[in-house]
Amino acid sequence: MKNKPTKTAIAIEYGLNPVPILTARGDGEAAAAIIAEAEKQDIYIAEDPYLVSLLSELELNDEIPEDLFVAVATILSWAYWLRGIEPD
Numbered sequence: 180m181k182n183k184p185t186k187t188a189i190a191i192e193y194g195l196n197p198v199p200i201l202t203a204r205g206d207g208e209a210a211a212a213i214i215a216e217a218e219k220q221d222i223y224i225a226e227d228p229y230l231v232s233l234l235s236e237l238e239l240n241d242e243i244p245e246d247l248f249v250a251v252a253t254i255l256s257w258a259y260w261l262r263g264i265e266p267d
Contacts, residue, residue, distance in 0.1 A: 188213040189234045191251065199243040199251050204235055223258035
């Protein structure tokens with residue numbers, strides 16, 4: 180029997196930072212906790228396994244690398260749009 184792949188979750192924050200930063204990362208139960216907290220706080224959740232894989236290489240509080248800005252900006256723009264807000 181094959182092992183089921185472990186789910187990974189990351190959290191990024193942009194609001195008060197000049198560049199988005201990685202604020203949480205976890206696998207398995209930790210990933211489930213990150214997702215549960217995001218749902219509890221009504222935070223937009225996107226599923227992009229490739230982007231999660233790349234962002235998982237960062238350390239906590241690291242800035243998102245410039246080569247991932249477009250991918251992260253796309254997700255952030257959806258999050259803003261869904262909430263009906265415009266970034267400053």
